[in-house]
Amino acid sequence: MPTTRRYLMCEPRFFAVDYVINPWMDPTKPVSADVAVAQWTELRDTYRRLGHTVEEIDPQPGLPDMVFAANSGTVVDGRVLGSRFRAPQRTAEAEHFRRWFVEHGYRDITMPAKVNEAEGDFAWTGRLLLAGTGFRTDPAAHAEAQEVLGVPVVSLSLVDPRYYHLDTALFVLTEATDAGPAQIAYYPEAFSAGSRRVLARLFPDAVIATAADAECFGLNGVSDGRNVVLPLEATELAARLAARGYDPVHVDISELRKAGGGPKCCTLEIRK
Template sequence: MSSTLDAPLATPAPETGPGALAVTQERVPTRRRYLMCEPRFFTVEYVINPWMRPDQPVSTERAVEQWTELKRTYERLGHQVETIEPQPGLPDMVFAANSGTVIDGRVLGARFRAEQRSAEAEHYRRWFLEHGYRSVVMPEKINEAEGDFAWTGGLLLAGTGFRTDPGAHAEAQEVLGVPVVSLRLVDPRYYHLDVALFVLDDQSERPLVAYYPEAFSAGSQRVLRRLFPDAVIANDADAECLGLNGVSDGRNVVLPKEATHLAERIAERGFEPVLVDISELRKSGGGPKCCTMELRG
């Protein structure tokens, strides 16, 4: 990846005056590189999570409009967006985050638990090889990639409980060469780590995350409190609109527009919330992060 993608972006002057929120520090955005897939064939025709209702109407056209605006939002913020060609018969291929984890140019692919999504993994594997990636490993264990893996800059937080096998955590550590911390999810609504937690700052010595405690087991909550004592804590309303399915560049934080409480909390920490409408794709249990795989290195 070009070094310019790691360079800080221009930061607007902080808001001042009596109405300004108190902030703890200046936040510096960095350029990112993302992989996305247009929801050209998006629909809800099966049920693999509690959000999916095949009996409810779905507009593919509206999903494409929302996805396009999300892509433009990243580009307006100065990020580079790559795309993969969607495939007929794979309505959830839009959720690119589930098909690969990329750290320092190494790629660990995906192996889906649901048969309906299994073919997606091969299309993404081919994309990586066609775009110059040479270290591409397909997992032996069930592994839904960035759906259950969150990179803090020093640790890979790894979710399990509904989709990704616990054994995939050790596999990720071996393939990617980074330390892994396992976290257990206990609420089926928050079936992936990326709908219960996301990383706000992965560039500092003390990374910062936001998370919804009730999505995690008691032991995992203790781990999170120990690792991230300054974390932003989401409430029920944040979680229920998939507000934790956010994407941060270190300053600008893209969130579903309904996550107003979470937006206020992160603004107090010096971040700039960027609210987007992702309501049509949420009918399949997805949000901004689900649509976005980060290509690191």
């Protein structure tokens, strides 16, 4: 069943690919901020059509990746754990998002001591926090998240540099409730052998994605428990989700993908 969500997003007004911090970025290829804004706007409006609340933070010049709001905070039960970026090009983003939370009445805010790229590497399942490491978030940040947010954390190791964040290889379809367990979708080859065994044990009924779906950022999806927002190209994953009773909703994120981002990267969920 769908549940109403609250999201924080940032318009890509200053979108560009001026540097390389992941394998998807190529400054020699043309990029259009206007196209990025149009795609982002359609994503935002899609959420609103589905009944969700979308709030916006003002973009800042010189921070072209600020559109990827998911990397800037993790919010569970109203507690906010901010971010600490590994790449110096993104460091300043963390303070802008911290101020947004302060200005909107949040008082339980912690800025991490360890490198922590927020929902890029943290996925809340309703019962526990899946936490990725390997390329961006420091393994020690997992223990810090458990202490700050007060929720159990399960560490997962990423091994393919194309899937440098957990949210490029896994997303939560349905959060766990008293009525049933959480459901996820993921791409096994992005994870270490041990992490694959952990995921298979925790989520035996998970939806498994193909290599083609992973490569188009199909695992960078956003689900409200029924409606699943996916890139246009994630056709096989959409079919598998539909067979499970979910409603795939396709969006074009081709321009945003040039910087290594998709629907989830643009979407920070605020859980009160």
